[in-house]
Amino acid sequence: REVVDRLVEPLLGGVYAGDAYRISLRSAVPQLFAEARHHRSLTAAVRALQEKTARAQQAGPVFMGIEGGVGTLPDAVAESVRRKGGRIVLGERAVTLGARGTERQWRVDTESGRTYDADQVIVALPAAPAAGLLRTAAPMASQELRGIEYASMALITLAYRTESARLPEGSGFLVPPVDGHTIKAATFASHKWGWIAGENPGLTVVRTSVGRYGDEKDLGRDDADLVDVARHDLREATGLDAAPVASHVTRWQDGLPQYPVGHTDRVARIRGFTGRLPGLALCGAAYDGVGVPACIASAYAAVDELSGDASGRTELEANPVQSLHGGAGE
Structure with a gap:
């Protein structure tokens, strides 16, 4: 259970804003589901999938984005x-x-x-x-569609003077719900995407997310409160204590469909x-x-x-x- 709570849950929750105990393996990670049907354990299926990926030698970065933003x-x-x-x-x-x-x-x-x-x-x-x-x-299709649930979330974007924003190595971190913090993830956007750093010289941009399926109570906070919460959790996780020079809250009501069993x-x-x-x-x-x-x-x-x-x-x-x-x- 600790592996699920501290590894699987933040990874799947980070992508789907969902609950790892509800998410369908077949729908969310179909490649692993296919391998699991041919092996006696999930660990063996993961190893087989890793070997296939290594043989494929897929070129390119781990993450891909669009210069200028997905918008x-x-x-x-x-x-x-x-x-x-x-x-x-x-x-x-x-x-x-x-x-x-x-x-x-x-x-x-x-x-x-x-x-x-x-x-x-x-x-x-x-x-x-x-x-x-x-x-x-198509009334029967309509009825089935009404059964698909969604999760809501908010993104809190913070901009810091680079000289005052010392962050750990890497592109960000995920937060297991069992840790009891409000933010679910943080992305060091200026580290992760070169175009953001290029368009904002002298600034370090950090983006955090709040809310997931079944845990949306904090979305009722106003924007200023969400910024304060994000700063608090960032400070505890990274030691970042500087005040941001700008902030912006983006709310996505029913933004991410859920893929349960x-x-x-x-x-x-x-x-x-x-x-x-x-x-x-x-x-x-x-x-x-x-x-x-x-x-x-x-x-x-x-x-x-x-x-x-x-x-x-x-x-x-x-x-x-x-x-x-x-x-x-x-």
């Missing part, structure tokens, strides 16, 4: 769509999705009263709004229901992985489904995408 990705995607003649409608919340029974087989109604007709629709929403959108077209089967049922409806597909973090690479792979697989090529989905199920990101604290 630049949707802007780049939008620009690419526009360059290719696509149209992006902003500020229009879709409220219902219905089948037309005509050549343009789908109708999307928006909150403003506008209607959009489409040959094909990909629903790339979190589970709850997706459930609302599909309640008429049975999640893979739930996703299969959802896709079984929507798969009976031509021209409709689903993708996103609620299904195949919470990281950006997994979401991109999920989107490509959805496009393949609509084009009549199931190989993308089959490949994704056989070889799930690993997320080389820093976890919920990023």
